[in-house]
Amino acid sequence: MPKTMLLKLLPLFLSSAFAIPVIIILSPHWLSMFKSSSLQHIKTIFMGLFLEALPFMLAGVLLSSLVLLFVSEEWVRRVIPSNPLAGVLFAVLLGILLPICECGLIPVVRRLMLKGMPAYIAVAFILSGPIINPIVVAATMAAFPGHPSIVAARFGLAFIVAVITGLFVYVFVKNDPLKRSLLHFSTQAPDECNHHHHKRTWKSFFVHSGDELIDMGKYLIIGCLLTAAIQTFISRDDLLAMGSGPVLSYAFMMSFAYVLSLCSTSDAFVASAFVHSFSTGPLVSFLVLGPMLDFKGTLMMLSTFRLPFVIGIGGLIILLVFTGSVAVNWIVQ
Numbered sequence: 001m002p003k004t005m006l007l008k009l010l011p012l013f014l015s016s017a018f019a020i021p022v023i024i025i026l027s028p029h030w031l032s033m034f035k036s037s038s039l040q041h042i043k044t045i046f047m048g049l050f051l052e053a054l055p056f057m058l059a060g061v062l063l064s065s066l067v068l069l070f071v072s073e074e075w076v077r078r079v080i081p082s083n084p085l086a087g088v089l090f091a092v093l094l095g096i097l098l099p100i101c102e103c104g105l106i107p108v109v110r111r112l113m114l115k116g117m118p119a120y121i122a123v124a125f126i127l128s129g130p131i132i133n134p135i136v137v138a139a140t141m142a143a144f145p146g147h148p149s150i151v152a153a154r155f156g157l158a159f160i161v162a163v164i165t166g167l168f169v170y171v172f173v174k175n176d177p178l179k180r181s182l183l184h185f186s187t188q189a190p191d192e193c194n195h196h197h198h199k200r201t202w203k204s205f206f207v208h209s210g211d212e213l214i215d216m217g218k219y220l221i222i223g224c225l226l227t228a229a230i231q232t233f234i235s236r237d238d239l240l241a242m243g244s245g246p247v248l249s250y251a252f253m254m255s256f257a258y259v260l261s262l263c264s265t266s267d268a269f270v271a272s273a274f275v276h277s278f279s280t281g282p283l284v285s286f287l288v289l290g291p292m293l294d295f296k297g298t299l300m301m302l303s304t305f306r307l308p309f310v311i312g313i314g315g316l317i318i319l320l321v322f323t324g325s326v327a328v329n330w331i332v333q
Contacts (some may be wrong), residue, residue, distance in 0.1 A: 045228035088166035095129030124166030130291035143268035177309035257290030264291035281329025
């Protein structure tokens with residue numbers, strides 16, 4: 001196996017080595033991990049999550065390779081508006097035109113940032129793209145046929161959170177949030193990238209796609225594995241007991257969205273199962289936070305952005321989603 005391949009797979013092995021003991025310690029039923037039924041349940045959930053997310057990540061990887069070969073830095077800088085508000089609105093429009101799940105957006109955004117897309121537009125694109133697109137609109141309307149307020153609140157709040165977060169990054173983030181390894185790759189391999197761009201060969205397209213798939217896939221695998229373990233060893237009854245209060249209901253649904261790590265097209269159907277147990281606000285918090293900030297998405301963001309940036313953006317998203325969903329609950333009642 002080539003040395004570069006081993007280096008790319010190393011984070012997956014290290015993450016697995018740390019993750020398994022953590023799950024054993026934190027799980028109240030850790031002895032059941034050794035039962036075949038529990039392992040089978042983990043495998044079933046893992047395969048469901050992985051197969052659901054893989055097509056979207058693969059689409060993002062292929063689109064990222066097309067961006068590398070056929071989109072120049074000059075074109076990216078030319079089409080992006082110079083006005084920050086217009087730039088953020090442009091990012092939301094990109095989400096409508098490119099209906100890609102959050103698993104597929106990360107590699108595309110990473111490539112666009114290396115070609116000159118500002119961080120505040122990239123963040124707005126990452127947050128709005130998985131929610132504000134025609135496919136998710138149709139799925140949400142199908143899941144909540146008699147609740148137009150929930151459908152409208154999901155997309156309205158997602159739009160507000162994406163715009164505010166994008167403008168926050170523009171005002172307060174002055175340093176490049178990309179990881180140093182990506183910046184090093186961007187500056188150390190311009191000749192190779194330009195060579196591929198001018199030749200536009202299918203060989204370079206598939207080579208880049210394979211490298212990108214391995215680079216992003218390890219984070220998807222470990223995220224799906226940890227999510228499956230959490231869903232196996234923490235029962236839904238225990239989670240429902242945690243969300244019995246008026247404030248805890250928001251904390252429960254937001255934590256549930258983060259842990260479940262569902263695709264934005266399927267989480268609406270999961271949320272519809274709680275429509276008679278929770279009010280509009282907690283349901284909206286689940287529908288908005290999940291596609292913006294879930295477990296596997298966090299790991300994939302950490303593959304692209306520096307840790308302090310991910311922590312800061314994550315905290316801001318949680319605050320905005322909580323505040324906005326409480327306001328939604330107050331308005332509709």
